[in-house]
Amino acid sequence: MRPLLPLSALVSALLLAVPGAALAQDMLIRGGPIHTGVVATPSAEVVLVRDGRIVFVGAEAGLPDHAGVPVIDLDGAALFPGFTDGHAHLDGIGAREMTLNLEGSASVDEAMVRLEAWAVAHPEGPIIGRGWIETHWPEGRFLTAADLDAAAPGRIVLLGRADGHAVVASSAALAAAGIDASTVAPAGGEILKDENGQPTGLLVDAAEALVAGLIPPPTEATRREMYRAGFAVYARYGWTGIHFMSAPWGDVPLLEDMAGAGEASIRVYNSVTPDGAQALFASGPRSVADGRVVTRAVKMYADGALGSRGAALFEPYADRPDTTGLMQIDGAAAVPVYEAALRSGIQIATHAIGDRGNASVADWYAEALEAVPASERPNGEDVRWRIEHAQILRPQGYRWFVDLPIIASMQPSHAIGDLHFAPARLGDARLDGAYAWHSLVDLGVIVVGGSDAPVERGDPAIEFYAAVARRDLTGFQGPDWRPDEAVDRMTALHMFTLWPAYASFREEELGTIEPGKRADFTAFDIDLMTAPEAELPNAKAVLTIVDGEVVYRAGEDTSRP
Template structure:
């Protein structure tokens, strides 16, 4: 009989050697708190091991301990809850930084307080040039109105001042700014814009949507040094909140090489997925997507606009505003021109993200997207085009998002801020399709969660809370606010993890804590999956980890 050679392991034992080669030691181990993987097969774990920026083990603590070497970093969560890296699916990164570095009117409780902040800012502002601020919103103000030029004139009578409303779709200019821009009672608003006027026909100072362009020449825009400062400030804010990535909207293409250079120099601590503003998107539409050398800065989308914002009554509605029967809002772009841009993007393999808030705005975009893929509906799913905000939708059109494979990119905090004025703008009947996250998901559409910062604060815990509570931070919910549209906690988690990963064509790399994926984690002081709902926004980020490296440590 033929005698077989003994297995290698038997020979090794006979020679007194180890039978199995040990696994390479992990670079880092994470344990010491609940770990929610976001993976359906194994939704929780005790420990995670990371090697070379990727996850190499997810399981029990003993299994992770086996990968511990002399130089392995052991990260004790101290009871904090670990999640896949949270990604803000819609924000304006440079604007977030600029909010930190310029006049910030966010949180002003009255017109009077906003003017007090302006007066304080003027004490240290440069003596010349236009003063620019942002963040005011009149909702809940005792004055019950927009700011006007008289408010600003009382504080700054001699130099131009532009104060941008929180939504970015309206601003108020003082008399000096109006005069410098040549705006008076005879000035006609451009298409897609509105100049508000008083009962005497004089401009109030409020410029809506495209009318803001009339004063654009007064704001020369930031230098490259100022842009760098703004991005550095934004990165610090975002990582401190626990975000590991951001879908960066309305980007000036000139900022893309700047961001790529920051990443090459190790100055971009989070992932940035850019959607370039159409006005500067020529190079992107010519060259196609820019994936970035390490996936840290990816540019493969173009941002379009179809209407304005609900608060400033610029959102395009099918029927008139309930509190302004003379207006149905406005389209800020010519649909025929948008169709041409869609064709260019489709040919270039560039994703499209279109701002649409009103129900008419959403109908127009859905129609345009449908026409773009009429000859090849299957290609729509591959393209992964998006509607940004998708706030007000006619109930009969909710299923169109799933049928046409259009991603609904929504911001939960808009619903808990807008609940204080949306019923007045829309009336009770139109609330059926307002901020309809659950209805969209039930229809089979993919919903991505974001913050729209600096329009909103930009805290992921506020966004998660808004999605599951559908109440403001004081626990208030307006009459008829459709509590059934609140999401389950697993669904809310998906808004900020698996959904933005898919929307950025990165589902194989990001979105869950699974072996082989990039080691992006967000850890919070509150366990979002089990804590009382009202406790969620009271928590804070504890750790932010990107590619296995701790980029924020708040332990």
């Protein structure tokens, strides 16, 4: 039997029993390497937690009284500060578990075999899916409506490319949306057409909106199920938090309700869709369930993605000289929103992938910061604005990240996937400044690591490996893929722990294993700091702890309902 709690701990336990509060616990963790993330004291033998807070980190010999505290034996697993995915889409992660997942399809044929099987198993309604990417396919082309029609005749089918910046629609879907040879693409979008001027079925960036109305709106119950699935998957991977990019404004109350009901197993930091900007500016930052769900940022889009040639470049694409990509917004629309964000204390995160897209956002940030002096900002100089992806930069553009400054929110797995097509899209010269993690870190820039799941798998082990190896999962790097842009392992650890904490204004309580901080931990079955590089992507989370509560343990069903 566990002994009675002292009075102070009993009061804390009663407070934590209030709906919406985290279920914090006491624990002593030992039995494996412990990496604190603190440069001065990078390792420890034991960690003692009381009421969900770290009270001791260090050598076994210095351990204070811990009578009756439950012990977690790592059994050789390696413990780290809780890993946070600094850029992902929680709704898409959950939806991937509930819709047609084409991730990993090795060819057009394989993708269509999956579609055919799904159509048979789901004979009614539209077919919605995502995850295909053509860059490895032997056919060497995008999917087309003809492909979809052959696999699922007569059905409305919408299959999103992995990056989320293009969708292929079946002929039935095109007809239902009224898209034909005469349809003009909206600004910031493209309707691909064949040599006869007929739509191929591929709709890029803003053109995706033309078929959005064909997707039945989910019920609240379905959305709740989707988020439950996302939480369960991410806790199992070892993530203790997620920066939810493009969080639908209408879903914020649902997420807050789930947190209050104890259904949010990991932390959520919401960067909401622009339709919620004015309401968020009016309310200011929101936090519920002892900070389990925090909403204090707006996500904007400047351009598209490199794979679908929507990233905005200064010079034409090397493999398609007729285009320089697609801007999704201009300064006249963006800067007033940025200025309003500054005056309300709301963070801005803007998607920019191409060099022109990144330069435009930096210019707009500078314009807004000049227009709204620090004295008129709740956060003063400390605004912590972000560029999401920052994939293709001109090296002379690094200065924006230093001078303004700007947080670079980057996804290492993009580089190990894009290495198979980015040289063709960009040409060799523009690879200087591409996925430039090391160059930015060397300049003192905060580089937040993320996965962009469901664009990528969302596995922290793969992301860590990509950051330190800069090779694909087979070990391939390709000719001159700028290997010097890989980072050392402590930097990679900070990219997924301390720096996401900073980017969400929580570095005082998250991101390292130190006394006084919240007890968020991730343990992997191999030691990411010492294991051979090739073994890193195979690491598996064995323990995920949030606020001192075990939310995932390998071999046990600790996921929330």
